[in-house]
Amino acid sequence: MDVLTLSRIQFGGTIAFHYLYPPLSIGLGVLLVIMEGLWLRTGLPIYHQLARFWTKVFALTFAIGVATGIVMEFEFGTNWAAYSRFVGDVFGSALAAEGIFAFFLESGFLALLLFGWDRVGRKLHFFATCMVCLGAHFSAVWIVVANSWMQTPAGYHIVGEGLHARAEITDFWALVFNPSMLERLSHTLCGAWQAGAFLAISVSAWYLLRQKHQAFAHATLRVALAVALVASFLQLATGHISAQGVGKNQPAKLAAFEGLYETVSNTPLVLIGWVDEKNETTHALMLPSGLSFLDHNDFHTPVTGLDQFKPEDRPPVTPCFIFFHGMVFAGMATILIALLGCFYWWRGTLDQTRWLLWVLVFSVLGPQIANQCGWFAAEVGRQPWLVYGLMRTPAGLSAVVQANVVLASLILFSFIYFLLFAVFIYLLNDKIQHGPHDEDLIPTGKLALPTPDRLTP
Amino acid sequence: MNVPHLDLNTIWFALVGVLFTGYAMLDGFDLGIGALHLFTKDDAERRVMLNAIGPVWDGNEVWLVTGGGALFAAFPNVYATVFSGFYLAFMLLLASLIFRAVAIEFRSKQPMYWWRQTWDISFAAGSVLSSLLIGVALGNLAWGIPIDERGEFAGSFLGLLKPYPLLIGITTVALFMMHGAIYGAMKTEGHLHHKLRRWAMNCIIAFVICAVTTTMATLLYVPHIAARVRENPWLFSIALANMLAIANIPREFHYRRDWLAFLSSCGAIITLMLLFGVNQFPNLVYSQPDPAHSLTIYNAASSQKTLGIMLIIAIIGIPIVLAYTVSIYWIFRGKVKMDRMSY
Known part of the structure; x- marks a missing residue:
């Protein structure tokens, strides 16, 4: 294999x-803020237990997120x-904004969130939780700004020629709010909220099936189902807006998504096929x-097909279509x-509906599959461009790096990530099987409260 | 050396330097604790040492991430040349940083001996290898690397493993171990505290030997740095300040002022980085054998507009970052106490 293929596999694999x-982390961050907020408001110890347990799960995902994130930053250069x-x-x-406003915020207050339970008061701890959640969101903002700029460059001009050409900033805010940034950011964040909420739902459903930790599971479900429902419907809206944006800004990409070769009026929408x-x-x-309606809000206007693009400017259709x-x-x-x-929860029969509980256990995969497919669709659909319309993918490679060293690093990362994933699943499963600690019902240190009458909501 | 006038490029040279100095000062003790980890066989002591860095190691590593980001942003040509040129070395660095990070997170999650021992070895090996590689990278930048007329690296991986950079690498390991032992002594009590103080003294001796050797090697074998020092004798005052800071550590230990010993050690790191920075300026990557191809703060920088916007972001952000970094170190001051959330 050549350097290009190997580098693309390595980057795609490590980022996936x-x-x-x-x-x-982003989704669980939101749940943590809600759970701890509820505890602060109601004083019910069950919410303290919730916050404690999900903090530990959060810490696990955060640690691997940071460790694998450093790789991404290095790989641009390598x-x-x-x-x-x-x-x-x-x-x-x-990048400067991401480092200073997001990473420092997140990691600094994470120390308080994880280890500050006994050292600071309730309000300061809640503040730390909010800051960690905010930091996680900020990091999504800046990375999506950068990625959206690669999809829809704005606020720049090209200086120099040939090998020495580079993009230089002309307008900071035009760059930040480039045409696809807001829709892609909201779409990404909704996906993240879903990922966190469905993880919590899945674990709670498992407890209900095993008839363990039921009070804990109910309290978690209350929060997580609400977040999941809101995020899922918002996701439908942001997805629709994003697709319209792609149709406007990157028509070749939308055509590849839909496998649309011919530009015809009354363009149909593909439901399933190959x-x-x-x-x-x-x-x-x-x-x-269908597609005419979704893209242009009317049934007749044709959607641009791949026939409007030279073969060398088309993205690879099959993977785009599948993803x-x-x-x-x-x-x-x-x-x-x-x-x-939500329906069965509202009817009060969720605990007895075992088939649905099983569905909920596996629902954790739903957002993860959607996030991964969506990300691949967005990035493969950008091909053959690295920066849309400005730089083709092969032109971005390192001049001095040979195929054999990329192969070596690819093998190294495959080995490490396989191991990491196995250990992550093992520890997550271990944590879930152990479940929440009963002593977490009683806050300690400065967080201690007088015991209320009721123990559950 | 002409006294530089304060333009945006110079300011960003200094700010990138501050970020990497912050990294060396903060993650330096984490890496040092990691390198010392296997010296005690006792599980409880190992846990105390891990929890001494527990709440802060993650934030400390962010200094590296931000430093790398600032380099990418302010001097993209340096970032591109060095990262692609040091490809294998940086991949090894990444692998060791990953192993180290997850080892801290995972080791105490299971009680089995083989589990803990495996992660302990990963933690120690990852820490030593990261320190060594960081040092070797800095050593190569000081010694000079071959750069071609396009500004690309023109050497090989094995070419990076010359004696001088390796010496700097070993010195870095010794420096971080000293720094880590002092930090550990500050955060622990009882038997482990005395053990760490003893290690700290040994590490100081090791570091001084390395530092003297490095200084001699630099003056004898690195002509462009030797010439810089000859032209600017005041540079000796920085070296002197460095040695005074080191000499002060046993003194503070003697008076049982552990945290002043730690500050002294921080001072030693700051002066070393300052010395490195002043010797490099205005080069970021010194080109050897053809110095005309060196990457400087002018030919490798982003546009003035970007440097200006980034400066505004930094001026808004840095005070906030410093404020809560200091508060968090303040909240977690004092000796390590183990609780249910501990590693």
């Missing part, structure tokens, strides 16, 4: 692995040096005029599951 964890020279000036401000790249057709069950539809299916499934869960 990394991207399992930050969404969990594997994509030409790209780094090209975008350094533009990314500079976003792409035949050789004959440039898509065999599928289609909803007539995009994988994301849509997984996303729709999460909405359905959230609705069902």
